[in-house]
Amino acid sequence: MNFFRDRDANSNVFDDPKNDPTAPSPTTSPRKKQKYESQPPSSTGSADDAALASLRKRMAGPSSAKAGLAKDQDEINRIIYEVSKGSKFFENERKKDAQTTERINALLVRRDQKLLQVPRGSAEWLAIERKIEDMATRLENSRDLSRTILHTDIDMFYAAVELARDPSLKGKCFGVGSGVLVTASYEARRGYGVRSGMAVFVAKALCPHLIVVKNDMQSYVQASQKVMAVFEQYDENLAKASLDEAYLDITDYVEQHGGSIDQVVQQLREQVRSETQLTVSVGIAPNTMLAKISSDRNKPDGQFRVQPDRKAIVDFMRDLPCRKIPGIGRVNERILESLGVSTCGEIWNKRVDLWLAFDGKIEWLIKAHLGIGNTIVEPSKREERKSVGREHTFSPTADTQALLDLLKESAQRVEQDLERLDFKGKTVTLVAKRDNYQRFSRARTSTRLVHRAEELYDITSSLLLQEIEREGALSLRLIGVRVTQLVDLRGAAAGEERLRKLFQSKPVAEGEEGATAKTTLRRTARELREEEERQLALAIKQSLEGSADPFTEVPDLSQDDVAVRSRSQTPIAARMTLQSDRNSDMPTAITPRQDPPSEEEGAVQCPVCDRTVHGSNDRLNAHIDACLNQSALNTSPSDPAEAGPSQRGDRPDASAKRKRGPLDLFVRRGK
DNA sequence: GCGGATCAC
DNA sequence: TATGGTGATCCGC
Numbered sequence A: 001m002n003f004f005r006d007r008d009a010n011s012n013v014f015d016d017p018k019n020d021p022t023a024p025s026p027t028t029s030p031r032k033k034q035k036y037e038s039q040p041p042s043s044t045g046s047a048d049d050a051a052l053a054s055l056r057k058r059m060a061g062p063s064s065a066k067a068g069l070a071k072d073q074d075e076i077n078r079i080i081y082e083v084s085k086g087s088k089f090f091e092n093e094r095k096k097d098a099q100t101t102e103r104i105n106a107l108l109v110r111r112d113q114k115l116l117q118v119p120r121g122s123a124e125w126l127a128i129e130r131k132i133e134d135m136a137t138r139l140e141n142s143r144d145l146s147r148t149i150l151h152t153d154i155d156m157f158y159a160a161v162e163l164a165r166d167p168s169l170k171g172k173c174f175g176v177g178s179g180v181l182v183t184a185s186y187e188a189r190r191g192y193g194v195r196s197g198m199a200v201f202v203a204k205a206l207c208p209h210l211i212v213v214k215n216d217m218q219s220y221v222q223a224s225q226k227v228m229a230v231f232e233q234y235d236e237n238l239a240k241a242s243l244d245e246a247y248l249d250i251t252d253y254v255e256q257h258g259g260s261i262d263q264v265v266q267q268l269r270e271q272v273r274s275e276t277q278l279t280v281s282v283g284i285a286p287n288t289m290l291a292k293i294s295s296d297r298n299k300p301d302g303q304f305r306v307q308p309d310r311k312a313i314v315d316f317m318r319d320l321p322c323r324k325i326p327g328i329g330r331v332n333e334r335i336l337e338s339l340g341v342s343t344c345g346e347i348w349n350k351r352v353d354l355w356l357a358f359d360g361k362i363e364w365l366i367k368a369h370l371g372i373g374n375t376i377v378e379p380s381k382r383e384e385r386k387s388v389g390r391e392h393t394f395s396p397t398a399d400t401q402a403l404l405d406l407l408k409e410s411a412q413r414v415e416q417d418l419e420r421l422d423f424k425g426k427t428v429t430l431v432a433k434r435d436n437y438q439r440f441s442r443a444r445t446s447t448r449l450v451h452r453a454e455e456l457y458d459i460t461s462s463l464l465l466q467e468i469e470r471e472g473a474l475s476l477r478l479i480g481v482r483v484t485q486l487v488d489l490r491g492a493a494a495g496e497e498r499l500r501k502l503f504q505s506k507p508v509a510e511g512e513e514g515a516t517a518k519t520t521l522r523r524t525a526r527e528l529r530e531e532e533e534r535q536l537a538l539a540i541k542q543s544l545e546g547s548a549d550p551f552t553e554v555p556d557l558s559q560d561d562v563a564v565r566s567r568s569q570t571p572i573a574a575r576m577t578l579q580s581d582r583n584s585d586m587p588t589a590i591t592p593r594q595d596p597p598s599e600e601e602g603a604v605q606c607p608v609c610d611r612t613v614h615g616s617n618d619r620l621n622a623h624i625d626a627c628l629n630q631s632a633l634n635t636s637p638s639d640p641a642e643a644g645p646s647q648r649g650d651r652p653d654a655s656a657k658r659k660r661g662p663l664d665l666f667v668r669r670g671k
Numbered sequence B: 001g002c003g004g005a006t007c008a009c
Numbered sequence C: 001t002a003t004g005g006t007g008a009t010c011c012g013c
Helices: A030-034 A046-059 A073-084 A088-117 A123-141 A157-165 A186-192 A200-206 A217-232 A251-257 A261-276 A288-295 A310-318 A330-338 A344-349 A351-357 A363-370 A400-421 A453-471 A492-505 A514-545 A572-582 A617-634 A652-656 A664-670
Strands: A149-154 A174-178 A180-184 A211-213 A245-249 A280-285 A303-305 A387-397 A423-434 A439-450 A476-488 A603-605 A612-614
Touching: A073 A200, A088 A330, A088 A351, A123 A351, A123 A363, A149 A217, A149 A261, A149 A288, A157 A174, A157 A180, A157 A217, A174 A186, A174 A200, A180 A200, A186 A200, A200 A211, A217 A245, A217 A261, A245 A288, A251 A261, A261 A280, A261 A303, A280 A288, A288 A303, A310 A344, A310 A363, A344 A351, A344 A363, A387 A400, A387 A423, A400 A423, A400 A453, A400 A476, A423 A453, A439 A453, A439 A476, A453 A476
Parallel strands: A174 A211, A280 A303
Antiparallel strands: A149 A245, A149 A280, A174 A180, A387 A476, A423 A439, A423 A476, A603 A612
C-alpha cells in the first residue's frame, strides 16, 4: 500500500511543526532550516516520539477515520509500520514527502514575501479582493442548477462480485488482488484494518488467515455490463468513469416518467439490486462534482441529494474538507493546510493569501468553494485520446540485455494497442523506475508517424542506452513505452475524408437526392461501428487471455475497491461480454481486423486515401503524413448529426460540447 | 518540446 | 522477500 495516500490523516512525521495551520503564521520563513535531511527523526528526542506516532497514523491509510473500523487502530498502525519500515518503497515515499514539505516551505516564503509588498488592508490588498469578487460573481452567473446529475458507485465492487461467485466467502476475511489488494471484505477491514491498496504481505501480517482471491477481470466486466445496462435505461448518454462508477443526467428521464427525483433514484437502485444482486450508492446534485462527493455520503447502499439551490450548495461546501474535491489529492491537501485552509469554506476566508501563494491562479479553488462544477454528462470519445502506453514492473535488474528485452515486449504491446485503436504518434517516451522507486522518462519526437514495435523499440532502446552511458549501470524495477502526439487514423480527419471518398465513388441514384445517399451513409456508418465493436471485443479478449505472460492485464487500484477501469476509455468491457454471452465460441465470433499490406512489400495501400503507394518506408510514411495533413485541413466543424430525442442540446453550453460523429459532415450536406 | 509531479481510478 | 498500470494535466524550463 501507499502509506502516504491517506485521505484522512492530517499530520505527518516530516511536517514541520510550524506548518501547523493552527499555529500562528509567521511573516518570515525560517522553515528552510527544518528540512527533513537536516533533522532525521532518529536524531531527535521527544519530537521523535511524536513523529513516530504521526507516521504510524499516516500509514493507517484512507479508511482510518471512517466509522466502524478496527477498534485498535494504533496497534494496526504499529504492525504496518514494523513490516514496512526500511523498505525501499517506504524510503522513497518518505523522500517524496520531504520534498512536498520543501515545496510548501518555498510556497510560504513566496507568500510571505508578497505579503510584505501587499500588506493586509492596503490598497493593493483591496484590489486583489476586488478581483476575486469579480471572479466569484462571474462564476456565480454561470451557475447552472437545471440539471439533475447522478454519480453512481457500486459498493465494494470487486468483493461483491467475488462473493457472488463464491458464497462460501460470506462472513470471512478476504481480499482481492495479487501483490496488492484491490479490495477487502468488510470483515477484514473492520476486524483487522486490511484495506484496498495494501500490499498482500502487509495485509497478511495484520490478518494471518486472510483469504486472498485472485482478481478475475472477466467477472467484473460482466457484472459491470449488467449494471450499466440498467443505468442506460435512465440515461443512454451516460459517462462511464470506470467499471463501477458512472455519471448520469436524469433530467429528461424524470421529466418524461414523472415521480420525484429521489423516487427515481430509489427505483434505479432497486432495479440494480434485483437484476444484479449488487448495491449502488448514488449522489444526486446539479453538477458532477457535487454528485461525486455526494455518492460517498450514504455509502453503502444509500443515496444523498444536494438540492439545486445556491444556499444549500454553499452550506454543503462550507465544512467539506478540501480533500474531498476531485483533483485535490494529498499534496494539494497539505499545501492548502499549510495556508490555513482545510475546508472549502475556509477558501474564502483565505482568498487573498491563496491568491498571493498561487499567483492569482485560484479559480479552481473559488469554484470548489462555490460548489460550481461540470453540468454536462457525455461519454468520453475515443478520438480524444492523448496517449497510448504500456509499462511493466519486474524484480529489479541492471542487466542491460534483460532491460532491452523487457522494453521490446512493451514496444510490441504498444504496437498492438496502436494498431487496434487506429492511432499513430509522433512522440515516443521511455518510462522507467529505478530500484529505489524513483521514476523518470526520456522522450524523442519524430518527424514521422510511428506505430511499429520496431520503431518504438529503436527509439526507446537508444534512449535507454544513452541513459546508461550517461550515468552508468541502471538498476530498474519498471520499464515501459508511451506514445503521444497521436494522429487518429479513424476519427474526424481521416475517417471523414475516407468516407467522403467512398461516398463520392458511389454516386447517388438519379433523381433521388438525399434519400439514397443517406441510407448509403447510414449503412456505411453502421458497418464502421460494427467493425469498431469487433475491434473492441478483440481487445478485451486479448487482455483477458493474457494471464500467463508477464504483461497480464492488471486492474486498477485505488482508494477504495473501485478503480476498475477498462484500459481503454471506451466502454469496451460491456460490449465484449455481450459478444461472449451470445457466442460460446468467441474466437470465431470475433473477427480480427484484416492486416493491412505490409509496409515492407514496397507497395502498400494508404490507410487514408486508399491509393496504392510505391517506394521506401520513408516515402510511404511521408505520403501518409501528407494525406493526413490534407484531410485534417479539409475537415471543418459541423453541426450535430441527428438531433436526438434529448433536449440537452438546447442548452447553450451543452451544444457547444455536443458529440460530433464522423458522419456529421455528410448528414449536413444531405439536408 | 521535455521531464517531473500530481491526480484519478 | 515483498508495494500496480494507464492516462491526463499542469508547471517550469
